[in-house]
Amino acid sequence: MAEGIHANPVNNPPTTELDSQSEDTLTEFISEVKSIEKRDSVLTAVTQIERLTKQGASYFNLNPYEVLQVHPESSMEEIKKIYRRLSMIIHPDKNIDNRDKAQVAFEALSKAYKQLQDEEMLGQCQRVISDAKSLCEDELKKRRRLAKKQGRDKIDEDDPAKFEQYLRATTLKMFADLERRRRELETREMSEKKRQREQEIEEEDKAKKQKEWDVEWESHRGERVSDWRDFQKGGGKTKKSKGLKPPKLKTEKRV
Secondary structure (H helix, E strand, O other), rough: HHHHHHHHHOOOOOOOOOOOOHHHHHHHHHHHHHHHHHHHHHHHHHHHHHHHHHHHHHHHHOHHHHHHHHOOOOOOHHHHHHHHHHHHOOOOOOOOOHHHHHHHHHHHHHHHHHHHHHHHHHHHHHHHHHHHHHHHHHHHHHHHHHHHHHOOOOOOOHOOHHHHHHHHHHHHHHHHHHHHHHHHHHHHHHHHHHHHHHHHHHHHHHHHHHHHHHHHHHHHHHHHHHHHHHHHHHHOOOOOOOOOOOOOOOOOOOO
């Protein structure tokens, strides 16, 4: 449909001369059509599944806005619409020939959406975005001052496209740092839980041995009482055992 709209103006322009205002309007219209075509071209199962599962995707997928391909300032209603659209495209049931990868992509998409649905996680993500912008602005101020000393009026990041690229890379790095800290905390918590569990097992083992000893001690109570009574009857004296006496030596008489 889009090709039919702009095929005549672009490839076979009319011979009549257009005034500047009409030409600008037409150019703007064609640009919008191309933008829609470009957007729709990536919203296919193959490209979206590949985007979310390719090598290095786990790094990019740490940013839920990257996963959902939405602007950080988008409303939840807009994010919801994009999520539904993408989830329908990459759902494993609709990609039977590529079910395994589709499942991985679908899980990444669902995780990103849940992150932005959770108020605490959403606030955390927004802080990362805000901190990344502040960090970029501070760094670019330093670069501009350095460029000015070197006699240059601009830096590469003054180009909007390059600034967006720089901001995106910085944001991804900050999300990666956040994930690294989360994993370190998780590892420490697991180690602490393991230590506590080992201590509990040790205490349980001690308690078990003590209980076994108590049972053993109680089971011999009768014997101990009986021995004590026998001891008292005997006047508190222990019976001497009859041992073997050595033979007496006879002295030999001499004549």
